């Protein structure tokens with residue numbers, strides 16, 4: 001199976017490339033400078049040379065706070081760019097697996113969100129990703145949209161690496177405790193993408209298409225996540241860092257985040273038999289990876 005993925009340095013791209021190398025799957029990463037999602041002409045040109053069996057649409061404008069002051073760029077990459085990319089993919093005839101986010105929801109409800117729940121994004125990033133889902137679905141009926149959340153990995157920028165970096169200069173951090181979700185390892189997402197790709201390439205069954213939720217199992221607040229990171233760090237002989245649990249109101253940011261970021265993964269479990277491991281288990285693996293590299 002040949003896979004093309006958009007983006008080069010992103011967490012999910014890098015995780016897919018690692019898993020692809022381990023499992024001997026051919027994966028081509030297509031991204032800047034040759035392919036810029038803000039430049040539709042570059043998308044068509046980049047894909048005309050490729051003949052993948054499946055495309056993973058993983059590139060996105062992911063700077064949640066910055067998007068509030070750059071809405072045009074966020075929309076051109078996450079909505080118009082994602083849609084233009086998928087029209088190109090559709091011409092190739094390949095199915096597309098598009099990655100989206102729980103930030104398409106408002107976070108106002110008390111339970112984990114299902115695929116049928118109404119979307120109502122509260123940030124520019126969330127609105128641009130929702131517009132991207134709509135553009136992808138309109139461009140290519142042969143699609144799987146995977147909504148995930150709170151992604152971390154040994155690669156790129158993420159909350160886990162931010163906590164480790166900040167802990168180098170501080171023995172105490174203030175972290176919000178009233179937003180709940182589930183931390184999700186990009187390596188686990190890569191495993192799921194490869195399993196889903198294998199199925200959609202081989203089987204035209206309509207129920208394998210559509211929107212699915214995919215996060216680590218269990219739940220946490222950002223403060224729980226930070227405490228677990230520092231517990232792992234200290235277990236490995238590293239620094240001791242205290243976490244002060246604070247309300248969102250005490251950590252003002254340009255973009256609003258959903259109070260409830262939890263996603264219900266039952267549909268994916270039912271359809272594909274995929275459920276990701278408990279988040280603490282996966283986090284320990286990523287921490288070990290980073291600590292082995294001396295980070």
Ligand SMILES: NC(=O)C1=CN([C@@H]2O[C@H](COP(=O)(O)OP(=O)(O)OC[C@H]3O[C@@H](n4cnc5c(N)ncnc54)[C@H](OP(=O)(O)O)[C@@H]3O)[C@@H](O)[C@H]2O)C=CC1
Pocket residue numbers: 006007008009010011012013031032035036037038057058059060061062077099100101102129147148149150151152156157
């Ligand atoms: N991070 C998270 O917590 C979550 C992420 N998601 C979604 O998952 C997907 C992957 O996220 P993640 O791996 O964390 O992303 P990263 O922020 O790690 O990387 C973003 C990727 O998008 C590429 N990119 C950004 N702008 C452009 C552009 N104009 N043209 C081409 N490529 C571009 C980057 O390119 P380059 O290689 O040049 O740097 C990079 O490869 C995204 O769709 C995101 O919305 C969903 C839920 C949670």
Ligand SMILES: Cc1cn([C@H]2C[C@H](O)[C@@H](COP(=O)(O)OP(=O)(O)O[C@H]3O[C@@H](C)C(=O)[C@@H](O)[C@H]3O)O2)c(=O)[nH]c1=O
Pocket residue numbers: 062063064101102103148149150151158159162173174175176179222251253257
């Ligand atoms: C650095 C820091 C953040 N926080 C809070 C702010 C915020 O509410 C929360 C997470 O902050 P971040 O900016 O790292 O996370 P954020 O960029 O909002 O993460 C999101 O990224 C996009 C791409 C997604 O799709 C989402 O699923 C989600 O993972 O932690 C603290 O409370 N203390 C701190 O020291």
